Amino acid sequence: MKDLKIVFMGTPDFAVTILKTLVENKQDIVGVITAPDKPAGRGRKLNESAVKQYAKSVGLHILQPTNLKDEAFLEELKALNANLQIVVAFRMLPKVVWQMPEFGTFNLHASLLPNYRGAAPINWAIINGETKTGVSTFFIDEKIDTGAMILQEELAIDPEENVGSLHDKLMHLGSTLVLKTVKLIENGNVTTIPQQETADIKTAYKLNKDNCKIDWTAPINAIHNKIRGLSPYPAAWCTLINGEDTLDIKIYSAKKEITDHKDTIGSIISTKKELKVAVNKGYIIIDDIKLPGKRTMDVKSLLNGYQFKSDAKML
16 A cells, blocks of 8 residues: 655635545645635735635645746655645646656546546536536646546536536535545556547637627527526626617526527517517526626516616627
8 A cells, every 4th residue: 555645736616625535534635736826806915725725724735836847846846755646626737747746646627538628627518518527537648638547427417507506516526536546546556548539529618708608599408508507607698788778797597498489589578577588499588697787686686676678689
C-alpha cells in the first residue's frame, strides 16, 4: 500500500466538496493550490475562492500562484514532496507541474468523457438534451481533458432538471469517484483506458453572451433545454420589445406547451397569471424572469406591476 501525499488543485464550490471528502477520509493533503484572491463588488474587496476558504478553515497549506511556470512557485510545489496531484475545476496545467508527482496528476471532469471536454460540461449536457451524463477521472496529458481514463460513473438527467440541481448531484458523485480513484492508486491497482477519438464527440464550449441567447425560431425542446441548461447561471437571455421598451431580460425557468397555433413566432400572450411566448409547435410558458435592474421574480409577481402591450414580442 502506497503512502500518498496529495496536492489538491481547485477553485469553486464544486471542488470544495471533493476536497472535504478527501480530508474527512483522512487523506494526507500536503498542499492546496487555488486561484489568487480577486477584487469583487463596489468596494473592490478581495474575494477568496471557495476552496481557499475551506482550506483555511481546516488548516491546510495554501498556494495561490498567478503563473504556474514561475520558478518560485515550482520550487515551493516541489518542496511539498507530494507524490499525487488531484485537479478539480482548476485551470490548464503546464507539463512541468502535472509531470512532477511520482503517481501522476489526475483530474475529475463532470461529463462522460470523451464527450463534453471543455469549460461548461454540465450546461451543455442539458442544453443538448442529453438524458444521461456523469463524472470521469483521468490522468492529465498535454491536451484538455484527453488523458487516459481511470474511472467513470453515469447519472440520469431528469427531464425538468436545471444545471444547478445537476451540478450538485455530479459534485457528490464526483466526490465518491475521486475517493475510489485515490484508493486504486493507493493500492497499486489503477488501470487506464485511452479515450476513444471519434468524429461525433460533443464539446463543452465556454459560455458567452452569444451562445446564451435564446433563438425563438429554434425547436420548442431546444429552447426549453437552453433555459434549463443555463439556470441558475449564467441564465438564458433574449430581448423583449414592449411598446417603447427594448429590454434584455433573463429567463430562469419555463415550461413547454406543445400545441398547434397560428401566432407569430416570438409574440407574447399574457394574462393576469400567465406569460407565454409563441414558438414552433407550441408555447414556452415563463415561470421565473429578470428584468434589467430588478430582482428575479416569478411571473405572477411581474404581471402584478408590469403591463405587456398586445404587440409585445421576444427577439
